[in-house]
Amino acid sequence: MNDRDRVLSTIRRALGRGEASAERLRGVRERLARPPANPVPARAQVSPDRQVEMFAAMAAEVASTVVRVPTPADVPAAVASYLVQHEPPPGLVAAPALEGACDWAAAGLAPRFANAGPEDQAAVVPAFAGVAETGTLVLLSAPDTPTGLNFLPDTHVVVLAARDIVGTYEEAWRRIRALPTGMPRTVNMVTGPSRTGDIEQTIQLGAHGPRRLHIVIVDG
Amino acid sequence: MLPTSHAFREGARRALDDAALQQALGMLKTGFRVKRGVAARRMPEFEQLRDVARDLKNHTLDNLDLYLEAFEAKVVEQGGKVHWCRDAASARQVILDICRAAGARTVTKSKSMVAEEIALNPFLERHAVEPIETDLGEYIIQLRDEPPSHIIAPAIHLNRRHVADAFMANHRDLPPERPLDEPRQLLDEARAVLRQRFLAADVGITGANLLIAETGSVALVTNEGNADLTMTLPRVHIVLTGIEKVVPTLDDAMTVLRLLARSATGQEFSSYTTFVAGPRRPGDLDGPEQFHVVLLDNGRSNMLGGEFQDMLRCIRCAACLNHCPVYGAAGGHAYGWVYSGPMGSVLTPALVGLEEAHHLPNASSLCGRCEAVCPMRIPLPKMLRHWREREFERHLPPLRARAALRLWAWLARRPALYRLFADAGMAGLAWLARRRGGRFAKLPLAGGWTRARDLPAPQGRTFLSQWAAGKRRP
Numbered sequence: 001m002n003d004r005d006r007v008l009s010t011i012r013r014a015l016g017r018g019e020a021s022a023e024r025l026r027g028v029r030e031r032l033a034r035p036p037a038n039p040v041p042a043r044a045q046v047s048p049d050r051q052v053e054m055f056a057a058m059a060a061e062v063a064s065t066v067v068r069v070p071t072p073a074d075v076p077a078a079v080a081s082y083l084v085q086h087e088p089p090p091g092l093v094a095a096p097a098l099e100g101a102c103d104w105a106a107a108g109l110a111p112r113f114a115n116a117g118p119e120d121q122a123a124v125v126p127a128f129a130g131v132a133e134t135g136t137l138v139l140l141s142a143p144d145t146p147t148g149l150n151f152l153p154d155t156h157v158v159v160l161a162a163r164d165i166v167g168t169y170e171e172a173w174r175r176i177r178a179l180p181t182g183m184p185r186t187v188n189m190v191t192g193p194s195r196t197g198d199i200e201q202t203i204q205l206g207a208h209g210p211r212r213l214h215i216v217i218v219d220g
Numbered sequence: 221m222l223p224t225s226h227a228f229r230e231g232a233r234r235a236l237d238d239a240a241l242q243q244a245l246g247m248l249k250t251g252f253r254v255k256r257g258v259a260a261r262r263m264p265e266f267e268q269l270r271d272v273a274r275d276l277k278n279h280t281l282d283n284l285d286l287y288l289e290a291f292e293a294k295v296v297e298q299g300g301k302v303h304w305c306r307d308a309a310s311a312r313q314v315i316l317d318i319c320r321a322a323g324a325r326t327v328t329k330s331k332s333m334v335a336e337e338i339a340l341n342p343f344l345e346r347h348a349v350e351p352i353e354t355d356l357g358e359y360i361i362q363l364r365d366e367p368p369s370h371i372i373a374p375a376i377h378l379n380r381r382h383v384a385d386a387f388m389a390n391h392r393d394l395p396p397e398r399p400l401d402e403p404r405q406l407l408d409e410a411r412a413v414l415r416q417r418f419l420a421a422d423v424g425i426t427g428a429n430l431l432i433a434e435t436g437s438v439a440l441v442t443n444e445g446n447a448d449l450t451m452t453l454p455r456v457h458i459v460l461t462g463i464e465k466v467v468p469t470l471d472d473a474m475t476v477l478r479l480l481a482r483s484a485t486g487q488e489f490s491s492y493t494t495f496v497a498g499p500r501r502p503g504d505l506d507g508p509e510q511f512h513v514v515l516l517d518n519g520r521s522n523m524l525g526g527e528f529q530d531m532l533r534c535i536r537c538a539a540c541l542n543h544c545p546v547y548g549a550a551g552g553h554a555y556g557w558v559y560s561g562p563m564g565s566v567l568t569p570a571l572v573g574l575e576e577a578h579h580l581p582n583a584s585s586l587c588g589r590c591e592a593v594c595p596m597r598i599p600l601p602k603m604l605r606h607w608r609e610r611e612f613e614r615h616l617p618p619l620r621a622r623a624a625l626r627l628w629a630w631l632a633r634r635p636a637l638y639r640l641f642a643d644a645g646m647a648g649l650a651w652l653a654r655r656r657g658g659r660f661a662k663l664p665l666a667g668g669w670t671r672a673r674d675l676p677a678p679q680g681r682t683f684l685s686q687w688a689a690g691k692r693r694p
Contacts, residue, residue, distance in 0.1 A: 004304035007463065007517045011285045014524035020286050028286045028468075031279070032434050035469040039268045041478075058488070115505040118419055134489040143503035151448045169474045183435050185298075185501050186452075189493040194445040197485065198357035198375055199383055199403040200244075201251045207356060208411060208418075209445025209492065 044133040044167035051132040052217065055165045058135030062192030063205060064213040068162075071220045075159055076107035078216050079124055082157065083109075090121030090155060097126055097144035098159070115146040122155035129172045130165040130217075134191055137215065138172045141186035150188055156210035158190075162219045221339050221367050223572045224556035228579035231554030241377050241551050248376075252542040255486020256593065262488075269479055274597040276472050277533040281524060287433045287466045288515065294436025298498030300511035308338035311516045315340065315425070315458055318512055319349045322456045324422035330440070330447035331355035332427030333371055333536060334460050334516055336558040337571070340425075351425075352417045354446040356410055363390045369552030371559060372484050372538040377551055380406060414446075424450035424508070428461035429535070430476060431513075434469040437497040438513065441480060441490045448494055457499075457508040463515050464532040470495070476535055479595035484537040519571045527606045531566050533596040538563075540590035540600060546583050555580060562590035562600040569607050578616045581607035624665075639684060646678040653677030 001009070012018055020028075044051065056066045069078050083090060094104075094111035104111055116123050125145060129138040137158050141147045150156060166172055169189075176183065194209030205211055224231070235241055260266045280287050292302040305311035319327060327344065329335065329351050341351045341362070353362040357375035361368055363386040368374030375383070384400040387409055399405055426447050430439040438459050440447045451457045467473050473495075481487040500507030523532055541547045541561030552560035557577070559567045565580035581604045590600040611617060612625065631638045653660065659674040669675065680686075 002304075003306045003310055003517075006306050007304050007515070007521060008285050008288070010306075010517070010521040011288075011463075011524060014521055014526070015282065015284070016525055020283070024283065025286060028283050028290070031468050032290060035434075035471045038471050038475050039265050039272055041263060041265055062488075062491070118415070136489055136493075141504065141507070143501075143505065146505035147448070147452050148506045151445050151452065169477075170471055173470045173474075183437075183497065185497055185499075185504065185507060187437075187495040188448070189489070189495075190491065191489045191493075192491050195443045195491055196356045196407065197443070198355070198360070198373060199380055199406055201247050201373070201376065202403055204403055204407050206411070207407065207444035207446070208354065208414065208449055 116152040124157040127160040225577040232550040259482035290433040328421040330426040424454040
């Protein structure tokens with residue numbers, strides 16, 4: 001008997017039954033297809049405007065910085081003015097998905113549209129969604145949004161449309177399940193910059209991932 | 221690692237004399253404990269979530285074979301591979317075989333208690349594969365060549381000077397006069413050193429917080445982002461996890477995740493929660509070429525269907541450690557294996573045997589704080605009592621202790637006689653105490669108890685006799 005059969009048969013013996021009955025199997029398939037509704041935090045059950053405010057407040061609580069701009073055309077200038085706060089302003093790598101999304105050159109930026117390499121100091125990526133209940137960004141992997149951008153550079157800048165902010169994680173999953181491309185390989189839920197408390201239980205930012213997280217919310 | 225749980229008493233005694241450890245453990249009271257309380261109170265749904273999480277996990281365990289098969293089918297569908305391993309030896313071999321097939325020389329690892337459980341690092345080292353821990357705490361204890369002392373904060377027993385010494389001794393190519401006094405300097409140095417290791421690794425090994433049957437995804441939670449670099453950069457990603465980690469759907473996962481960070485560190489949500497499924501896809505610019513899930517049993521399936529099944533709901537948040545007065549005094553190393561505190565005292569006897577670990581279920585005052593804070597509502601004190609019963613049945617306690625227990629049990633089943641003895645005992649002790657200032661510094665048969673404190677003498681009659689005499693108020 002191989003290990004797979006051995007483990008499964010031990011499980012079945014311990015549960016006091018053999019192979020599952022057709023009825024039990026149907027029950028499990030049904031449970032997988034239609035999970036019961038979760039209890040979700042009441043604080044996130046508010047109007048879309050309030051959800052955007054809650055998202056920004058919760059994100060700030062975990063040391064993200066947040067700025068709101070009126071239209072997509074304002075994004076490059078917002079990114080540029082954030083980056084000049086650092087001396088020297090770091091070079092920028094951007095998700096290929098953002099190429100042509102707006103006029104980067106007009107803001108004096110010349111991002112490399114590629115995955116991040118070890119030398120890249122700052123990355124800008126688009127978010128699929130924001131979750132108001134904890135100020136969490138939902139970032140999906142795809143050929144034009146590689147995962148490395150979210151973790152290698154010191155500075156992580158994320159562009160999020162206000163209409164993509166939802167109340168709860170469950171709403172984000174509903175939108176992901178509805179994607180024509182199906183479930184992405186990687187779903188990164190990001191809540192603030194990287195941190196650790198492993199030295200004397202004192203929180204410090206910038207452990208292995210980004211030292212800082214800046215979120216640009218696009219209202220229009 | 222080889223368990224040394226049989227030496228719990230000696231380990232606990234050493235721990236009590238270790239001033240640095242006591243200072244570190246003292247911080248639990250103001251740190252994790254307070255933060256968990258604040259986070260739980262901030263969420264009115266918290267108690268309801270605990271009920272739902274308990275029920276969904278019970279349902280999953282009752283159908284564990286089906287959910288594991290569903291998970292496996294989804295992993296395979298996306299180009300991944302699932303390896304079932306009945307014990308530690310089998311899991312170690314599977315992982316080594318994958319590393320060898322990939323021609324791996326270095327392996328980055330994201331903190332995994334299951335990897336500690338199967339003693340993966342020494343095994344890989346013996347076979348010329350170098351494992352590098354990347355969680356900061358786990359990296360520190362790897363440099364010091366010692367086991368974790370806490371399941372989510374492995375280096376909680378150390379202070380900044382211990383860490384600086386470990387870095388000085390191991391980062392030999394850095395200037396010896398560099399300043400390493402501040403946690404910030406220590407963290408920046410670890411970040412720079414480990415970044416090179418991340419980029420060079422051939423294989424990345426992570427644990428799993430949850431397995432999602434619906435999608436074949438593995439959910440991984442970190443604050444540092446080290447799991448993400450571990451699984452994204454190397455050519456091969458191996459997930460090593462216990463069979464009990466599966467939940468039905470993504471929605472179910474969110475119920476558990478809403479409890480996890482709040483119970484563990486008091487955060488609303490950890491910095492990085494990642495759901496990953498399968499190897500890199502056509503057109504992807506990163507991600508591993510191979511995706512393996514090693515499903516470890518190692519004694520877990522034997523816990524199903526019995527009095528320890530509830531323990532399989534555990535999500536390793538460490539709330540029970542953080543709130544345990546015994547853990548708070550003895551620290552994790554005294555427990556002698558990977559898992560410590562109340563969850564370790566229940567799990568260790570099940571996984572390494574009661575002969576080795578029979579002291580652990582006794583290392584508890586049964587105060588019940590662990591059950592009160594457990595997000596999965598695991599009845600830890602009840603299970604500690606189950607282990608004590610088995611210990612007694614297997615004649616593991618010393619003869620004198622068993623004789624005393626048997627005598628007590630005989631009396632306890634005869635209430636009238638019991639009361640007679642209790643009344644006489646109290647009166648006798650009160651009489652004896654008259655000349656001793658009302659306290660006993662020493663008592664025959666109770667030397668262990670009086671070694672560290674005095675026994676106050678009873679001053680009156682037993683509760684039951686007062687009750688019987690109609691005295692209902694003080």
